[in-house]
Amino acid sequence: MATAKAQTSSYKFKRNITGVNTIWHKMVLPDDLYKKANAGFDDFRIFGVNGKDTIEVPYLLKQRADQVTSHDVAFEQLNQSSHHGGYYYTFQSTEINVINQINLTFKQQNFDWKVNLEGSNDNKSWFNILSDYRILSIKNNDTDYQFTKLSFPDSKYQYFRIAVKSPVQPDLLEAKISKTDTIKGTYQDVKYQSFNLKNNVSLKETIIDVVLTNPVPLSYLKLNAQSDFDFYRALKIEYATDSFKTDKGIQYNFANLYEGTISSLEKPEFNFENTISSRLKITIQNNDNKPLRLNGLVLKGNVYEIIVRFDDPKGEYALYYGNEKAAAPVYEIEKFESKIPASLSSVNIGPELKNPAYTIKTEKPLFENKAWLWVLMAVIIALLGWFSFKMLRN
Incomplete structure (x- = not known):
């Protein structure tokens, strides 16, 4: 078990994997996992223990988007x-x-x-x-x-x-x-926590703030937009990358996700690269036109799926993550994807647990010990006394 602790000690969280009964399996990432994982999932590792042996299990992370x-x-x-x-x-x-x-x-x-x-x-x-x-x-x-x-x-x-x-x-x-x-890819519906619409008269634009409960993958948005006449408006979709505190409360930094047009000639549906976020900002440029009637939206995201090769189905396995310094792993199965069976059975990913083997190496301050402080003070006093004596003698 010492080897297992050494390999997993740099990961904060773990989730047990159950239902392994053959070599190849697939598993879908749960929604509450994204807020703790690194961007790009570089810190994902699957380790298995069988007796005294600990093995790192190779996997492929697949995004089930439209092809x-x-x-x-x-x-x-x-x-x-x-x-x-x-x-x-x-x-x-x-x-x-x-x-x-x-x-x-x-x-x-x-x-x-x-x-x-x-x-x-x-x-x-x-x-x-x-x-x-x-x-x-x-x-x-x-x-x-x-x-x-x-x-x-x-x-x-x-x-x-x-x-x-x-x-x-x-x-x-x-x-x-x-x-x-x-x-068609595999999508899952995403529920939003709040939908806040503001019509800015001076800037001639409509701004919609959408807040989700947790960070989840997003790749599709449909706006329920209506008007008594034909319309075509410039539209921009942004997602929050981080937040910071100010005197006016918490503010957010946003990055572009999609820029295009919302029009009565086309379905108000917009597809973009699968992106993990918990907050969206949608801006519609009205110019001198009457704002559109907007009553809600539909959000979807592509499912992330892990394809795993369990060389020893009898072992005990867990998914580890939460290591900010981890680099993306490189596994050989990526080069032989065509040999992976088309039909795979699913295994279960358990709830998030704190990794008991996680250890943080902290460097103690040099002068944390009071004895060092007394020694330093004595040296400073001695130096000051020597310089003072030298000045008085001159």
């Missing part, structure tokens, strides 16, 4: 025509491909148009995919906003035709046609 892949599909523009206020653009592929997105780029910077999208396999019979789909571009001193991406269910045709309803001829510079696939 998005997108690849462009080659299409050639066949022709461009107009008819009764509609401008038509036809595209052909050498093969019949599945697509679900078309990104349009126009030379015009300010427009508000409706678009129809159709598909065909013979360039004669056309089938409707999108109707009266709104695209918009606004650029001025206050706003630079574009929404020109056509999103639709998977469609498999050799020909696609875009009809733009516009009073003037659009100058289409590019149509980027692609297929985007998303493998």
